[in-house]
Amino acid sequence: MSGQADQIAFALDRLSALRRAGRWRAGADFGLNPTQGEILSRIAVRPERAAELAAHFGVTPASMSDSVSSLVAKGFAAREPDPADRRAQRVAPSAKGREAARQLATAPDAVTAAIHALPGRDRAALLAALVRLIRGLQEARAIPVQRMCLTCRHFRPNVHDDAARPHHCAFVGVAFGDADLRLDCGDHEPAPAGEAAANRRRFDAA
Template sequence: MYIRRMETPKNPLSLNYRIREGLSRLAMAMRVDEWERAKAIGLNPTQLAILTLLEGRKGGLGVKEIAAHLGVSQPTATDSINALGKKGHVEKRAGQGDRRSIGVHLTPAGLAALRHDTEGQLAEQAIGSLDDGEQQQLLITLVKMIRHLQEKDAIPVQRMCVTCRYFAPFVHADEERPHHCHFVNASFGQRELRVDCRDHELADPSSRAATWETFETG
């Protein structure tokens, strides 16, 4: 007969497993938030995710790119895009360089829907329960995890500071603002690191690797 091994403080499951358990609980709360926010503006979570993805992307995105960023199939992305188009939240435009290339763009109506506020989101409350130092460390940890996933080609390259050609890590002696952004020519600190920056320009692979090594070693 199979007897399930009991977990005790002296015999816990692996740290990796327990962290994944914790992340799954947070993901569940975020899914609840997404459903509530989407429902408030008459959408579903996939449609809301598409609007969020398109915000700040003046050049729009193709269906294939949208599907890759959301981790859904192209037919699923197409169905959601068509539904958003009927609501007037997105529109399709031919590319300027290649008229055969079609991009999906956010409309003013879509932007207005996206700006609809939903108070009391669970994940936001949980993050707010952390002090400033804990929030900063969590942000850095998330940046590291996201980078690992994109280096494994599990997700598309994100518009993070650490992948941007304008980012220069730890070039200033000021411990509060050690990094430099050459796009705005200003120094900034760890807590100001971006996960999705509108002004991001992807650095070449060798530069990204060198930047990451400097960032990681500090």
């Protein structure tokens, strides 16, 4: 690893540790540990099956089942039939869970505040670089596929002449720029592998 890559990885470690400490504090008000808070935040975007949650968080199904049971026991979530296959169950937030997720998402966070303070151009460049980084790790099978634009069948990268908003979301029919790329979108639908690879090439070509 180069010295520069080491420095970037170190910075990401520090930022992650700071975020996690903030989540401990914010989640403690609700009796949630950071993992339970992250699960709640994810299902508040879109309910998911426990197996999908286990894959996303890189834990065993048994461990995820324990976390989900704890959320259910505390009244933050419920298991319900999955509309896509009513024989399967998915985990959805309760009204109390949605409110907790909303408050967790808006809890004061030093990292988010510092990112907000960056010039807009720097924020957009940082987000685009992180999207590429995460996609590269996904392609290397180091982390599971995220609900991100680069893997979404609705994503059309660099199809508009507007340099500020070159991309297109076919789901909502709007043009958008790097600053609005999504890493966890509730409307995400996985693109076929060939289409995702073509999107990556068009995205990188700009």
